[in-house]
Amino acid sequence: MLTAAPITDNASTLANEVRYLQQLIRFRSVTPDEAGAIGWLSEQLEQRGFCCHRFTIAGVTNLIAKIEFGSGPSVAFCGHIDVVPAVASRWQCDPFAGDIIAGEIIGRGAADMKGGVAAMLEATDRLLADTPSKGTFYWLITSDEEGEAEYGSALIADYLEQHGVVLDACIVGEPTSEQKVGDTIKNGRRxxxxxxxxxxxxxxxxxxxxxxxxxxxxxxxxxxxxxxxxxxxxxxxxxxxxxxxxxxxxxxxxxxxxxxxxxxxxxxxxxxxxxxxxxxxxxxxxxxxxxxxxxxxxxxxEPYYTAGNKDFDFITLVEGAIFQCTHSYPKLSTSGGTSDGRFFANAHTQVIECGVRNHTIHQDNERVPVNDLLKITDIYTATLRKVFA
Missing domain, CATH: 3.30.70.360 (Alpha-Beta Plaits)
Incomplete structure (x- = not known):
């Protein structure tokens, strides 16, 4: 059990990504119910100039958002807002409140992977403030990653193929870090x-x-x-x-x-x-x-594996962004469970998973330290700037 400390919830003093994560946690989006989370995210992206397309099949809601800056690579942020159930009686606070206790944001999905979505939203804001001039940026979000994954990212990938969209790379915001943020990324999965x-x-x-x-x-x-x-x-x-x-x-x-x-x-x-x-x-x-x-x-x-590409090497790009923010290079790994990265990886599309630490995912009192959230936001920002700026 964690040691309780006063809850800090003064929105005026919190970083944007922290407020975004709190909002996302408050949507009780247990698979496959998006519970308003994808609707909220779609509104946020539309306000930032993205064209958004949502579709729902068998209770699963998917979001495809797109913004074009110019000629250049097509890169996507891929993720999910659905979470596994939480038994409130075993938590020290409401698992869908997003309370901050002892410098950590507590809530179901804080690490897996609403934290990644919140960090990417703030990183997107920072990118847009730089007036990017090249490439096309996609957001691909589902509410069916924690379940059978039949009507989520698999159908998003089908939609992209049907519309002739060929992605150069995807960054999946799954929690991949082990001891500290940025120490491990996945360039494939078994x-x-x-x-x-x-x-x-x-x-x-x-x-x-x-x-x-x-x-x-x-x-x-x-x-x-x-x-x-x-x-x-x-x-x-x-x-x-x-x-x-x-x-x-x-x-x-x-x-x-x-x-x-x-x-x-x-x-x-x-x-x-x-x-x-x-x-x-x-x-x-x-x-x-x-x-x-x-x-x-x-x-x-099926497994997937990304080895890099001589013309557009996304592994090297992400490694460089992590070194810029942490002064160390990440370990490449294919360990762990499956992820939705498999639906987007192919002979052309490079897929890298990079996110916060995974030490509390699916556990009671799932949490992410505020400083970890700030750090992954910096890494995502550096990555996007390397791609689009």
Missing amino acids: GALSAKLQVSGKAGHVAYPEHTINAAHLGAQIAMALQEIVWHKDIEGSKTSLQVTGLHVPNSLDNLVPAQCQINFNVRYSHGYMSRDIQLQIGEALSRWHEHINISWERPC
């Missing part, structure tokens, strides 16, 4: 794939095992075989891992050999693979049990 594996045996009396096929024994062997797979296509810094997340035998009798066993597992895989490769390799590893198993695959999320 893929993710879940599966349910049904094992079928033959039931019978435990005293006569020779007449049975014990599904629990098969399940244990299969679980071990899954752990022993060698992933030869792994790329340095992007290793594949497989975790068994469930092992269930629906049998309550101690004198009955079970005929069924279910194994659940999840694979987080290197960008050296695609989901089909993972399925094939697992199928080969389990081939000796093929008569006894049936696998159903779920929620495939």
Whole structure:
């Protein structure tokens, strides 16, 4: 539990990005309900000269905003305003109030990732004050990142493609920093794939095992075989891992050999693979049990990786902005969970994730220090100026 201190909420003394974050937190935008957050953000961007297009599908609201400065690169800020639920009784304050306690802004989504949205809005203000002269700047925001991600950024990417929009780069405001703001950025993410594996045996009396096929024994062997797979296509810094997340035998009798066993597992895989490769390799590893198993695959999320581009190297640009603001260079990483960056990354579009620290995301009393918010705002500002100024 945090130690409470007097709440500071004097709007006249707060930095713009702090006030923006407080406002965003106060929208109870639990996936997929935008709860007014995207409406408010759209109004803010329209006031700043952006052309905004909103569309809602299956309860998910998406925002595409655009402003043109001149010829030059097309770069987008991508993010989400939806959050996971919060149980108020476990928080030290209202999780949707945006209170400031001991120099930290407390609230659901403070770090993941309304803090990134608030910082980018202030960075946009600073950019516009410089009268930028080149490029096209997009905002791509959804209310469906924390859920199944079926009707959010995937559809935004489809919309852009249908309208002939080719982005040169995206910066995703996910919380990527570890010990201090700017120490880590993501230039890719591993893929993710879940599966349910049904094992079928033959039931019978435990005293006569020779007449049975014990599904629990098969399940244990299969679980071990899954752990022993060698992933030869792994790329340095992007290793594949497989975790068994469930092992269930629906049998309550101690004198009955079970005929069924279910194994659940999840694979987080290197960008050296695609989901089909993972399925094939697992199928080969389990081939000796093929008569006894049936696998159903779920929620495939393909990996992405950004290596830079000689004509417009977005990694180097973001690294330079971070060094300018922190006097140190960030670590490149592809670790962690999936993100919406995968929907925008392709052979042409470079995607970098960069945001505040991730040490409290999805936790009770999620929070971001005010100084961290100010620092990421400076990094975003430096990045935008390098692109558009």
